[in-house]
Amino acid sequence: MSLFARQPALNAHRWMGIFLGGLLFLVCLSGTLVVFNQEFERWEQADIPEFNGVTPVAVGRAVEQFVKRYPQATEHYHVVFPSSGIPRLVVENDHKAWFANHQGRLLEAEQFPWSKMLVDMHYYLHLPSTWGC
Incomplete structure (x- = not known):
């Protein structure tokens, strides 16, 4: 060759x-x-308030508001509690995720x-x- x-x-x-x-x-x-990844997510939405704990009443209020806002059928609802990685309250289903403040009021969609x-x-x-x- x-x-x-x-x-x-x-x-x-x-x-x-x-x-x-x-x-x-x-x-x-x-x-x-x-x-x-968690730090980048926090930087992308830096205006969301951060806190360490949340009351059961606030979580219930956030879930209730979320279900009223998005009544479409879903198989799962999730609540992400504030932790050291992401000190924010997040309520989500299979399609949408929203941040909530420490009082349980929905703030804005997770982006x-x-x-x-x-x-x-x-x-x-x-x-x-x-x-x-």
Whole structure:
């Protein structure tokens, strides 16, 4: 086999290495940044008040307001209590999520497109969407 016959194979091997190296770099970089996902979510909606505790009455009020606002059928309702990671009260169903203040009044919808893009990029670059969610 002459040198000219091997050149296309070597070029293909070189470009494949560059492509896979770039893909691996994106997976590693996004994985490093995903470690700070909760902090990024807090930065994206910095005007939401933060607090350490909430009363059962406030949680009940927030859930009640949320159900009235979104009466469509859903299989799940979730309440995310303030914690050290995200010191905010969140009420959500399968379709929407809203922040509430410490008195249980709904404030605004949860919106963190950059953080979601970062997490999705990390998950779905190395796992199919059926495995990575």
